[in-house]
Amino acid sequence: MLFHVRMDVHLPHDLPSDARAEIVAHEKEYSQRLQRAGKWPQLWRIVGEYSNYSIFDVESTDELHDLLSGLPLFSYMTIKVTPLVPHPSKILDSDRA
Helix, strand or coil: CEEEEEEEECCCCCCCHHHHHHHHHHHHHHHHHHHHCCCCCEEEECCCCCEEEEEEECCCHHHHHHHHHCCCCHHHEEEEEEEECCCCCCCCCCCCC
8 A cells, every 4th residue: 555645744843952863863764664574665754844755565554654654753643544546547657446
């Protein structure tokens, strides 16, 4: 199942810089692990914002929820999820139906 996910990060301005650096480092490690596993195949920065557009490829909505709620920055995020299905006019890739 493919999902388009927009994540907007809202870190508190009074968060100490060492705590900020630590949580951002954990976020990077976690996201790269999911990318290597094929669960997070696309990750795009939104220019001028502390936000991203991502594509997740997961087995279920429960799996997506678990992955997103496991993000170290989760409690500082606004997340919008959109399920995706192939468009009937799209020429299908050989590896995706």
